[in-house]
Amino acid sequence: MRKPLIVLLIVVLAVLYSSLFVVQEGQRGIVMRFGKVIRGTDNKPLIYTPGLHVKIPFIESVKTLDARIQTMDNQADRFVTREKKDLIVDSYIKWRISDFGRYYLATGGGDISQAEVLLKRKFSDRLRSEMGRLDVKDIVTDSRGRLTTDVRDALNNGSAGSDDEVSTPAADNAIASVAKRIENETSDHTQTINPNSMAALGIQVVDVRIKQIGLPTEVSEAIYNRMRAERESVARSQRSQGQEEAEKVRAQADYEVTRTLAEAQREALIIRGQGDAAAAKLFANAFSKDPDFYTFIRSLRAYRNSFKNNQDIMVLSPDSDFFRYMRPPTNLKR
Incomplete structure (x- = not known):
């Protein structure tokens, strides 16, 4: 008897355990009976x-x-501005489920990949249209925050039909068809939801952010080449100006050197002339007192300058006046 009771108790506990389920915090549960949603x-x-x-x-x-x-990281894509200039934009989206019933029906059983496909398509079309209305300057400056805010509101609220200046018909039609299918499956029409908004899929876009805005490779290369050419032109101009200033400084320095040397040479000649004049005056004063002695001194200097070594030869007559101081004193001519 005890063994059947134990088996029965185990079966009851297994049935009880399988009849209970726990939905964790941060989750929502949907119960399906024979594969169909309750x-x-x-x-x-x-x-x-x-x-x-x-x-x-x-x-x-x-x-x-x-x-x-949830975070959906979008792949960097090319966008065209109002100026017909290409930009490479890298962005991401923060979103969450706002209506779990709609989301489950729209994504074919809660498939997050289907939700992100529709969201990415709507976001890409809307961002492309919004950026097509702005210049590059507006996109990369303060208008960047307004741009992402407008895109987020457009995703949540949808377009206003003909009143909306930006239209995304391809994405709107895809979302509208899914929203139409949801309306056909349900019978609650009390709440009016824009069929081309993400709310029609049970999704709320929390935030839209642009991580980076860049230029295409070919455009960046052209800009870098132009910047490099401009810098090289500035460098050449600076070098030319530097060489010009160097030539001016060098010419001024050469002028100063030449002028200084000329003035020094002039001063030297003046001083030398003054010295020679003073010496001549002294000699004249000294020799004027004894002319014979002056004549004798001059002759000795002439002898010294004429006979520098033993090999010097001078052909003159012995009776020449040049040798009068070499003759005996008795034959000196006064």
């Missing part, structure tokens, strides 16, 4: 909030959806 009176899927819940074991299963903010 719906409420308005034909919308029943959403289970975080906590402990009960389901029919072995018949019903639970599908959980992430209620946290």
Whole structure:
């Protein structure tokens, strides 16, 4: 008897365990019965909030959806501005599920990849249209924050039809078709939702951010080449000005050297002339007192300058007046 009771108790505990399920914080649960979603009176899927819940074991299963903010990192793409200039824009989107029933139906069972495909398509078209209305200066300056805000609001609220200056018909038609299918599956028409907004898919865009704005490779290379040419032109101009200033300084220095040397030479000649004049005056004063002695001194100097070594030869008559001081004193001519 005890063994069947134990088996029965185990079966009861297994059934009880399989009939309970827990939805974690940051998640929402959708219960499916035989693979079909359990719906409420308005034909919308029943959403289970975080906590402990009960389901029919072995018949019903639970599908959980992430209620946290998701990040979709977009691949850098090329956009054209109002000036017909290309820009490479790298961006990302923060989004979360606002209506879990709509989201589940729109994505074919909560497939996040389908949601991001629709969101990326709408975002890319809207950002391309918004950037096509702005200049490069407006995009990279203060208008950049306004640009992302406008794109976020347009994703959440959708376009206003003919009143909206920016239209994204391809993305709007894709979202509208999914929203139409959701409306056909449900019977709640009390809330009016723009069929070309992300709210029609149960998605709320929390934030849109542009990480980087750059130029295409070919444009960047052309700009760098132009900047390099401009810098080289400035460098050549600076070098030319430097060489010109160097020539001026060098010419001024040469002029100063030449002028200084000329003045020094003039002063030297003046001083030498004054010295020679003073010496001549002294000699004249000294020799005027004894002319014979002056004549004798001059002759000795002439002898010294004429006979510098033993090999010097002078051919003159012995009776020449040049040798009068070499003859005996008795033959000196006064």
